[in-house]
Amino acid sequence: MSKRRVTYYYDPDTGAYTYGLGHLMKPHRVSVTHELVNAYDMLGQMHVLKPRRATPESMTAFHTDEYIHFLNRVTPETVEEMTGHGSRFLVGDDNPAFEGVFEFCSISAGGSICASERIADGSADIAINWAGGLHHAKKREASGFCYINDIVLGILELLRTYPRVLYIDIDCHHGDGVEEAFYTTDRVMTCSFHKFGEYFPGTGTQEDRGRGKGKGYSINVPLKDGITDEAFQSVFDPIIAKILEVYRPSAVVLQCGADSLAGDRLGCFNITMEGHAHCVQFLRKYNIPLILLGGGGYTVKNVVRVWAYETACALGIEADIDPNLPWNSYFEWFGPRYRLEVLENNMEDLNVRDGLLDKIRITALQQLQELAP
Template identity: 55%
Template sequence: MGSEKSDDGGASLPSQSCRDAKQRKVTYFYEPSIGGFYYGQSHPMKPHRIRMAHSLIVHYGLHRHMHVSRPFLASADDVRRFHSDDYVQFLSTVSPDLAVAAHANHSNYRTLRRFNLGEDCPVFEGLFDFCRVSAGGSIGAAVALNRGDADVAVNWAGGLHHAKKAEASGFCYVNDIVLGILELLKIHKRVLYVDIDVHHGDGVEEAFYTTDRVMTMSFHKYGDFFPGTGHMKDIGVGQGKNYSLNVPLNDGMDDESFRGMFHPIIQKVMEVYQPDAVVLQCGADSLSDDRLGCFNLSVKGHADCVHFLRSFNVPLMLLGGGGYTIRNVARCWCYETAVAVGVEPDNKLPYNEYYEYFGPQYVLHYKPSKQDNLNKPEDLEKIRTKLLEQLSRLSHAPSAPLQTTPSVADVPEEEDEDTVMDVRPYCHLWNGQDFDSDHDEDVNDNTKSSNLAAGLG
């Protein structure tokens, strides 16, 4: 496989292989109201980043290469396919006023704490509608793949991988990924889930920990870092044993090192597991200079994961996730949309509603920072070898009758002699610092309403 030199901040990446030359049918889900949801002034999660990404996508003309669809709002019954009845009932009725009043009512306050609503996961206006948009897009993406209407389906409002069956976590309330995968399993025997967010994809792993119909893979920072899970020894239990793979990494992960882990492990997974569909969570907090992340990937290095998985010609769902330096999130998801449709956009950004956010360079590909890579080659080799050994224990791709769906019940704990490595300390994803102090992150901007949908016709 050949390679090409990058002159815009990315590492040298592989040229397009002959097996990747096939044109793809791409369906893109976008709800214009998504950018209006607001976690709070100082909160790092900004749904506005999705509107910014959409702006770049439209001004690059990428929407002309794909089918653009407005997602339906997932119903409470749709959400209950994974989440518990009482949790869904709570999400659908809670409001900021009720949350404020709960502090004067011990019983109601206990309910907030029970479902983990608080600093990381605040109650904001339109909370359940926000969840319905995210979940509706991922379920709709799965339906498009199931029907054969799309080869690649994109929902940048999805990817909220921390949400649990009856609990919010890490800025996530409803696990749209699990709901999308459950929809895929109606048609497909095996689904591969891959997560490149800097944080471990714990909610998705937990949901499918006991089944072989879904293999989960997460490339993430491990250690004293939210959510504190994702050790290599977490491999699944029962029928799901060896079908959970975790790639724990250290600070400063760069393009070359990441690609050296991603390509051989994914290649082996595709050969051994033979998934009928793939879901890729493209959390952009693994990019260089993210406000909560600690990796050092370029936009091209991040998008190389999309390019590589696309090359296998398997139905592919692309979802969003983390990402807290919003101008870089918009760059990343715009470029990965371009990769999905097979277009190489110009590095110079077209003028758009948020042009000032991307100064002073005004380019799609920014240069990663000069950050030390704390991932030693010998350590990465050990991890890679260990994971390839785990995959070698899977003698053949599992089969399952289509009417059987994996359980989404609570996951049993697996005993391990090395109790130190199994410690699961609870930690916050965010330390409460103000994230609206800089001009380019000040996105409480209701004057810039979403008029971009008009450009889609």
């Protein structure tokens, strides 16, 4: 497999931020991923850059001035008084006003914006930002552990150069913030695979297809609990192949949310590390400029495994990776097997009942066929 020029964005401060004790979202997983990527000697095989932090002004390319102003000033101490006066930017306990929340967001968003610039100026074939992928953030509101939508900001940057951008989202949750941002344009096609039915955020049916000029350019693949690698591939491969055929994107952004892995604390799928990474391998083959972003993922040791492995896939060296984990400062986390693997469990796949998955695939392919000339 031929080589690709890979740029990897990482800020060593990322792991220092915490959403608070007992919160499921752990920025530290990005630092542990970096540690494993280093232990596998991958850093010397790609451009490793620290992203510029996104400025408040750059964030207003998508978010409202009022929301950015609020986020830039809020602290755990002032959140209550600031949240009065009719402004409700942080709702519920999914999105706490933690210490350094704005800096954390500027690192996450800075990485995705820089990744887009790097792709658009032609100096990389693949750019990676594991601190990005925060797909729920809305124009004027935080949602689902996401405050700033780094993905929307990154795609807006790509649109300065490219006519059409494809966004693919394999996080277990619906990529609602990105879908909403581009719902009425045909310059971005969004495609989310997600658990649907009594599950956050509750959107993303196959009837939600975009509006106006964007009609047909939002694709949703709603799934049930327990989907396995084989079943997932049976929808992912043909749907993505069809999108690439009819839409011919000039760049692809892949949100690699790792809560779709088997055994995730919040997710409910049964996908292995290889099944997840298959999505990266599949897209890499097409040789279209590609951006890989993080996202969800709540069983930290598995998130770290899959993102490290997907970094190897971007480099095209996954066949040479030792399945026994190299020594690293978190080695004891990876017991009892100490292997680069996320295994399937014995949960039932509710997707294959009554030919449900076949219907979903057929519907999506029909919807895409309507876009063909």
